[in-house]
Amino acid sequence: MADPVKQFQIEPIVPLDLGIVDLSFTNSSLAMAFAVGLSAALFYAGTRRLSLVPGRMQSLAEMMYEFVANMIRDNVGKEGMRYFPFILTLFLFVFFGNLLGMVPGNFTFTSHIVVTGALALFIFVAVTIIGFIRHGIGYLRMFFPHGAPIATAPILIPIEIISYLSRPFSLSVRLFANMTVGHIMLKVLAGFVVSLGLLGGIVPLAAVVGITVLEFFIAALQAYVFVILTCIYLNDAIHMH
Amino acid sequence: MPQFDPSSFASQLFWLVVFFALLYQVVIKMVMPSLGGVMENRQRTIDEDLAKASDLKARTDAAIESYEAALAEARGKAQALLRETSDEIARETDARMREVSEGLSQRVDEAEARIAADCAQELERVRDVAADVTVALTAKLLGESVDASAARASVDAVMQEAR
Numbered sequence: 144m145a146d147p148v149k150q151f152q153i154e155p156i157v158p159l160d161l162g163i164v165d166l167s168f169t170n171s172s173l174a175m176a177f178a179v180g181l182s183a184a185l186f187y188a189g190t191r192r193l194s195l196v197p198g199r200m201q202s203l204a205e206m207m208y209e210f211v212a213n214m215i216r217d218n219v220g221k222e223g224m225r226y227f228p229f230i231l232t233l234f235l236f237v238f239f240g241n242l243l244g245m246v247p248g249n250f251t252f253t254s255h256i257v258v259t260g261a262l263a264l265f266i267f268v269a270v271t272i273i274g275f276i277r278h279g280i281g282y283l284r285m286f287f288p289h290g291a292p293i294a295t296a297p298i299l300i301p302i303e304i305i306s307y308l309s310r311p312f313s314l315s316v317r318l319f320a321n322m323t324v325g326h327i328m329l330k331v332l333a334g335f336v337v338s339l340g341l342l343g344g345i346v347p348l349a350a351v352v353g354i355t356v357l358e359f360f361i362a363a364l365q366a367y368v369f370v371i372l373t374c375i376y377l378n379d380a381i382h383m384h
Numbered sequence: 385m386p387q388f389d390p391s392s393f394a395s396q397l398f399w400l401v402v403f404f405a406l407l408y409q410v411v412i413k414m415v416m417p418s419l420g421g422v423m424e425n426r427q428r429t430i431d432e433d434l435a436k437a438s439d440l441k442a443r444t445d446a447a448i449e450s451y452e453a454a455l456a457e458a459r460g461k462a463q464a465l466l467r468e469t470s471d472e473i474a475r476e477t478d479a480r481m482r483e484v485s486e487g488l489s490q491r492v493d494e495a496e497a498r499i500a501a502d503c504a505q506e507l508e509r510v511r512d513v514a515a516d517v518t519v520a521l522t523a524k525l526l527g528e529s530v531d532a533s534a535a536r537a538s539v540d541a542v543m544q545e546a547r
Contacts, residue, residue, distance in 0.1 A: 151385060256388075
């Protein structure tokens, strides 16, 4: 049976070793290029012939646009629309990264903690900066909920600080773990199909089919969760709670 | 697991930044102006149409309202006219009735007075006739002539009794 974690192996395609750092173009980079290319192709096809009443591709592009726009409007409000381009980029990047990862042989770059971690950390830092720009030092009131008795401060403030600081970890680990586990499970079950032979292999084969459907669902859902949590953090920074 | 192998981190981060920035540029340069523009345009068209529709609706409502008001006014006028006319008719009828009944009662009074006078006159004549008859009968039956005034007195007494 093939090693189930071998699919996460980073393989250089165009080696680019600068001595101090290795910036090789890898299978992960190629998958990112596919995700970006597919997003760009979708929006290129959708916006080539724009009309007031949309055609098929324009509808699809508008649906994605509206989906993200509504998410921001509902969770952050009108002020959040300033960050719409970033949120849309984030959604497209993660969504197509997850979905293209379902294509056999294609690398899933969202299954690497360093990628999801970098995205989450960037969001965390950006949201914190937005919070401090908007509210100044008053943003620190985030760590003490309104209306709580002052005596609870010694307990509440550390809890709030820890929960705030754990945001980038939960955000990145959630996406990374979902993608990694799903793909490992598929590989392991697919391995059983081969090792159990023609008759016994039918059961794991059915399971693989079912889990493949589930994985498509999770790919979309986790992209949604990643972006909606970003919106919620942004909302906290803009409106506080 | 390859996820925890730091040797690939630099390359992954580098290409992540490159491609994320590239996609961000695509969104900023291509998606936002075209799609954002057309959707804004559509929203504006829809908003304008809605505003026009609500304006037209307001005008329709105003027209209906003024029609209703005119109708109510006309109905009120007609009712007032009707009431006035019927009052007038009633008044006229009353006056005529009173006039006619007054004339009638006057004529009834007159007739009654005349009947009473006639009656008294006739009664007087009956008395004369009765007296004459008494005188004549007495002369015929008893062969005595009765004084006319005595006969009259006895007739008066009998009539007084009969009355």
